[in-house]
Amino acid sequence: MxxxxxxxxxxxxxxxxxxxxxxxxxxxxxxxxxxxxxxxxxxxxxxxxxxxxxxxxxxxxxxxxxxxxxxxxxxxxxxxxxxxxxxxxxxxxxxxAGLLPLRALPRARKLKEADLLVWSAAVDKLPELHRDYLRLVLFTGLRKNECGSILREHVDLHGSVLLIPDTKGGKPHTLPITESMKEILVRRCVACQSGTRLFERLSVDHVAEMALRAGAPAFTLHDLRKLVATVGAKLGLSDAVLRRILGHAPKRADVLHRHYVSLDVEAIAEPMELIQRTLTSHLGQGTPQVS
Missing domain, CATH: 1.10.150 (DNA polymerase; domain 1)
Structure with missing residues (x-):
């Protein structure tokens, strides 16, 4: 044995x-x-x-x-x-026998859309590397390690596709590179060499704490991911679209979405842009434009 x-x-x-x-x-x-x-x-x-x-x-x-x-x-x-x-x-x-603790409840989201203006002002005080990381997480809804592990070769600026090969679900994930993301990704690609991570010198476990010390309201990196989902739901985006953006797999019993519905990068480009325009308006950087 x-x-x-x-x-x-x-x-x-x-x-x-x-x-x-x-x-x-x-x-x-x-x-x-x-x-x-x-x-x-x-x-x-x-x-x-x-x-x-x-x-x-x-x-x-x-x-x-x-x-x-x-x-x-x-x-x-x-x-x-x-x-x-x-x-x-x-x-x-x-x-x-009832001898186990009750199941842990999901952590409540601390950061609200109304907090983003103050959050943005604090993030602007951070070094460029940290600012870019936090804003990319906010715009994409990526998990902290997914965003932190992006390599330069994962960024296809010509094809406007961002590849995230290492995800929680174990399957590669792709996202369209929108205009909001492109500015950040171009800057990071210029600053690093091939084979290195875009956020090579950044600790994903401490970047939120740095923002808090700079005056940001209480938040976790996962709050930024939840904001993408919340804003998308308020805009009336379908569950299938939100799952595709966030890289969530449908439930096993959901045969329709597990085996029939398949959304490519182009299908989520416009919904992502709509979410990002809405988030940007809360950052005090523009007004959302509904298509």
Missing amino acids: PTVSEALLAYATAKKVKASSLRRYQSVLRTHFGDWLERPVSELKGPAFAEHCHLFAQKNGAAIVELGRGLVGSLLRYLHAVHGVEIPNPFIKLGA
Whole structure:
């Protein structure tokens, strides 16, 4: 039998888990299940592991418990499928007995459209690299790491297409390069060499904090992504269009949008421009023009 650590690596390889996600999973196991990492997986059958899971659920918040229980459940299902080892999942019994914390609620959005004028004034005080990053996230709705990992060769200025190869869903994502985005992307491409990231010297985990210190209202980078979705919904854009812009996959049961509806880059160019014009008007840089 493999050890728990070896099983995680084998599972990650079989499922083609991204390197960043694997590092996160390994960190969770080291922090909360460290004593079990180098033990054979067969030892997870015993009452000691069940008790450990119970204590883990009692001592930690809902979000980390959800991640831990999901990771343990996935590993146990993998071991059963590949090695034929059936190990009861302690979290199933704990849940049935009401011994797990309630599921974590989505974090409320702090930044509103009305806050963007003050937000923009604070962002303008930052170095150019940081300003460009924050505004590109606002205009595209990209996740922080998706935007931070863009390479120079991912920017096709001639074809007006931005490629994001490494996404949360594991599939490449493309966006049209609008006029609002082009100014930023041209500036960043000129400032970096081929094979390097557009935002090479920027820490995506600290850029929001820099803006806060410069006077921005409370916000997270994910708030900017939520603003794109909110503005798009207010403008009456369809769920399919918003999912395509944000890189969200339809639900498994949604056969129509999973297997039939396919929107290319050209199909979302005009909706993205409309969202960006609306956001720009809140930044105090123009008035939205409805087509």
